Amino acid sequence: MSPTARGRQAREKLLTAAVQLVGEVGWNAVSTRLLAERAGVLPGVVHYHFPSLSALLREAAVGVLRDVLAGVRPALDRAATPEDGLAALFGLLDDHTGHDPASLVVVEAYLAATRDPELHRALRELVTEFRRDVAAWLAAHGHDRPEQTASVLAATVDGILLHRPLNPQLGTQDVLPVLRKLLAPG
Amino acid sequence: MSPTARGRQAREKLLTAAVQLVGEVGWNAVSTRLLAERAGVLPGVVHYHFPSLSALLREAAVGVLRDVLAGVRPALDRAATPEDGLAALFGLLDDHTGHDPASLVVVEAYLAATRDPELHRALRELVTEFRRDVAAWLAAHGHDRPEQTASVLAATVDGILLHRPLNPQLGTQDVLPVLRKLLAPG
DNA sequence: TGCTATTTTGGGCATCTGCCCAAGAACAGG
DNA sequence: CCTGTTCTTGGGCAGATGCCCAAAATAGCA
Numbered sequence A, B: 001m002s003p004t005a006r007g008r009q010a011r012e013k014l015l016t017a018a019v020q021l022v023g024e025v026g027w028n029a030v031s032t033r034l035l036a037e038r039a040g041v042l043p044g045v046v047h048y049h050f051p052s053l054s055a056l057l058r059e060a061a062v063g064v065l066r067d068v069l070a071g072v073r074p075a076l077d078r079a080a081t082p083e084d085g086l087a088a089l090f091g092l093l094d095d096h097t098g099h100d101p102a103s104l105v106v107v108e109a110y111l112a113a114t115r116d117p118e119l120h121r122a123l124r125e126l127v128t129e130f131r132r133d134v135a136a137w138l139a140a141h142g143h144d145r146p147e148q149t150a151s152v153l154a155a156t157v158d159g160i161l162l163h164r165p166l167n168p169q170l171g172t173q174d175v176l177p178v179l180r181k182l183l184a185p186g
Numbered sequence C: 001t002g003c004t005a006t007t008t009t010g011g012g013c014a015t016c017t018g019c020c021c022a023a024g025a026a027c028a029g030g
Numbered sequence D: 001c002c003t004g005t006t007c008t009t010g011g012g013c014a015g016a017t018g019c020c021c022a023a024a025a026t027a028g029c030a
Helices: A005-025 A032-039 A043-049 A053-078 A082-095 A101-113 A117-140 A146-166 A172-183 B005-025 B032-039 B043-049 B053-078 B082-095 B101-113 B117-140 B146-166 B172-183
Strands: none
Touching: A005 A032, A005 A043, A005 A053, A005 A101, A032 A043, A032 A053, A043 A053, A053 A082, A053 A101, A053 A117, A082 A117, A082 A146, A082 A172, A101 A117, A101 A146, A101 B101, A101 B146, A117 A146, A117 B146, A146 A172, A146 B101, A146 B117, A146 B146, A146 B172, A172 B146, A172 B172, B005 B032, B005 B043, B005 B053, B005 B101, B032 B043, B032 B053, B043 B053, B053 B082, B053 B101, B053 B117, B082 B117, B082 B146, B082 B172, B101 B117, B101 B146, B117 B146, B146 B172
16 A cells, blocks of 8 residues: 555656656657656566656656745845846756757647646746745845746746856856846836 | 749748638637648648648748837837837837737747747847847947847847736736836836 | 760668566655 | 565567658640
């Protein structure tokens, strides 16, 4: 009835392997056998722990996004001024060059969500909650238009991730002085 | 030696079918047979007109991006004030809900470029040229930091396209008043 | 109209795909 | 140690995949 330690380990290995592979070969190119090989298990194991390959990918992607957003939250709370908060938000973005698995899996998941209603629901929930937090933080620091600005900031972060491989001038230090203006009143 | 009218027509039908299908099923899920069926030709035709399926997708994606950017340019030139320019830029974005083939194929292409050096080169060239144009336009209107702002704007546009299916509050009318601040001096 | 280059046809090859399943191994609790 | 559950093993099925090719059909030009 309850899973054993070995079982949990295999599940975990499959999920982390999935994140790597989505980054390397793309969402739709992750196959049962490739995934199993990378995780160090036999192909049959995949469908024992997950009802389908897409369910596995869903869970992996949602996990990554949840972790990333969970990392941003405390950094936001720690920030005293709006500028510090912006710096914190985009400072965490420094870990993601646009070529790393986490960046890629998130963007891939956004696209996959276009064709997978369940994934869409899950991502929408996470993103909405994050937007709400950023908006509340903006409002708490006296910003006008907190909701719209939070929406734009969220979209801009992912847009930057998406563009980084194509544009070397999108480093955090290049981007921060521009986006600072979004915090100004008006 | 030189292609005939019928030949050109088949090529064209394949390219436009590719754009639709990339939007519907995703870059990696476009198969020779599916593509041929949608284009109204037999599967064998695909590899007569293109050396490989990926070459076909490359050409289709580059064509779409080139067309979109070509549509933005004159609208930018027509704009008298920076605010008009911004409105024009994001007004064209109104045609793209984030669910339409053009939006999706562009974002899909960005991701595919991560694993396809040739596609990467082509997209990089187009995006760089566009950024240069926007930067020149910003500079002509007395903006400081034209390059960085152009980079951020380009990334933001695609980020908004990516986020729209997950966030209904990213309509042009919601986004414009926020991004107006990027044009302010400071 | 004939002749040549271009294009379509329809089938085929080897390989990969997601998912399934019976049998056995490794485990936890008594 | 024995027992019932959890998990792995290794193989298999039907179908889809990219790419290829000889032959037939068509198009454009003399």
